[in-house]
Amino acid sequence: xxxxxxxxxDGTSIRLDTEAxxxxxxxxxLPMPADELPKGDAFFGVWDCGIGQFSYRYxxxxxxxxxxxxxxxxxEEFSPGTFGVTLMDGYRMGVFDVTPTTLTWSxxxxxxxxxxxxxxxxxxRLSVSSATVEPVLGTAExxxxxxxxxxxxxPEPVQPAPIEFPAAExxxxxxxxxxxxxxxxxxxxxxxxxxxxxxxxxxxxxxxxSTVGYADVTKIGGRETAYLVELMxxxxxxxxxLETDRxxxxxxxxxxxxxxxxxS
Numbered sequence: 001x002x003x004x005x006x007x008x009x010d011g012t013s014i015r016l017d018t019e020a021x022x023x024x025x026x027x028x029x030l031p032m033p034a035d036e037l038p039k040g041d042a043f044f045g046v047w048d049c050g051i052g053q054f055s056y057r058y059x060x061x062x063x064x065x066x067x068x069x070x071x072x073x074x075x076e077e078f079s080p081g082t083f084g085v086t087l088m089d090g091y092r093m094g095v096f097d098v099t100p101t102t103l104t105w106s107x108x109x110x111x112x113x114x115x116x117x118x119x120x121x122x123x124x125r126l127s128v129s130s131a132t133v134e135p136v137l138g139t140a141e142x143x144x145x146x147x148x149x150x151x152x153x154x155p156e157p158v159q160p161a162p163i164e165f166p167a168a169e170x171x172x173x174x175x176x177x178x179x180x181x182x183x184x185x186x187x188x189x190x191x192x193x194x195x196x197x198x199x200x201x202x203x204x205x206x207x208x209x210s211t212v213g214y215a216d217v218t219k220i221g222g223r224e225t226a227y228l229v230e231l232m233x234x235x236x237x238x239x240x241x242l243e244t245d246r247x248x249x250x251x252x253x254x255x256x257x258x259x260x261x262x263x264s
Contacts, residue, residue, distance in 0.1 A: 031060075031071035031073065031233045032071065032072040032074055036075075037058060037072075037075065038077055041100070042077075042098065043056055043083060043095045043098045045118050045119075045122045046065050046118070046119050046120035047103065047116035047117065047118055047119065048116060048117050048119045049105055049115070050114055051114065052064065053065055054105060055067075055069065056122065057122055057123065058122060058125060059071065060087075061085065070087045071087070071233060071234075072086070072087060072088070073086045073087060073088050074086045081096070081097055081099070082094075082095070082096050082098070083095045083098070088234070091109070092108055092109065093105065093107050093108075094108070100118065102116065102117050102118070103118075104116070175200070176200065176217065177224070178242055179198050179199060180197075180198060180261070181195065181261040182195070182198065182249075182258040182261060183195060183258065183259050183261050184257065185257050185258075186254050186256045194207060194256070195207065196249070201213055202214060203229070203231070203237070212231045212232055212233050212235070213231070214229055214230070214231060214232070215230045215231060215232050216229075220238065224242075225240070225242040226238070226241070227239045235251070237251040238251075244260070246258060246259050246260065247260075
């Protein structure tokens with residue numbers, strides 16, 4: 001059987017019929033976790049590179065600070081001040097000789113290289129892991145990378161108005177019929193079944209240890225046996241021919257035949 005390869009943006013290819021290639025491919029389905037970003041300011045910020053302003057935020061990169069930012073797939077630090085950056089679409093770039101005020105930007109795909117100067121720092125890194133969020137009135141300020149809200153009386157509870165979704169049928173928030181642990185086979189991967197864990201608000205791929213939340217879930221054609229799951233990283237998964245113990249999964253250009261292991 002001929003080797004199965006996937007071409008990526010920089011012209012290289014990934015062999016999908018090997019364990020390493022399959023893992024590299026699946027890693028590309030999910031953005032880089034925030035806790036794996038380089039420490040300190042590194043190259044994050046807005047840079048004037050002559051042809052435009054390149055923006056490196058903690059959640060992604062764009063060639064315009066006001067444009068949508070593409071999430072990072074990976075960031076490698078080869079040496080102090082030298083980084084290789086890969087985006088979710090497979091595009092790769094290098095940033096070299098990074099100082100607090102300057103850096104050199106390069107693209108292996110196009111051969112472009114620009115000398116850039118920093119014109120704005122990145123927004124502060126905010127941690128919400130230990131924060132308690134509740135509705136308050138008052139003014140807020142950012143101090144030393146920490147959100148501080150002035151004390152104020154809590155408002156009386158107000159029953160929120162129902163949310164309307166004109167483009168899609170409103171579905172239950174929990175208890176999706178596809179929730180549970182699934183063992184999925186695909187002709188692309190010869191290393192055996194792949195596990196997917198669909199929860200009430202996110203999906204986990206244990207082989208790469210990554211979890212992505214749902215941005216939206218809608219029925220396909222109004223059927224109870226077909227769902228379109230839009231993920232927070234922009235990916236989509238179609239779950240069709242859904243039964244109690246089996247379904248067909250379309251994700252990242254691959255077709256999987258799935259059997260239920262258990263239901264959450």
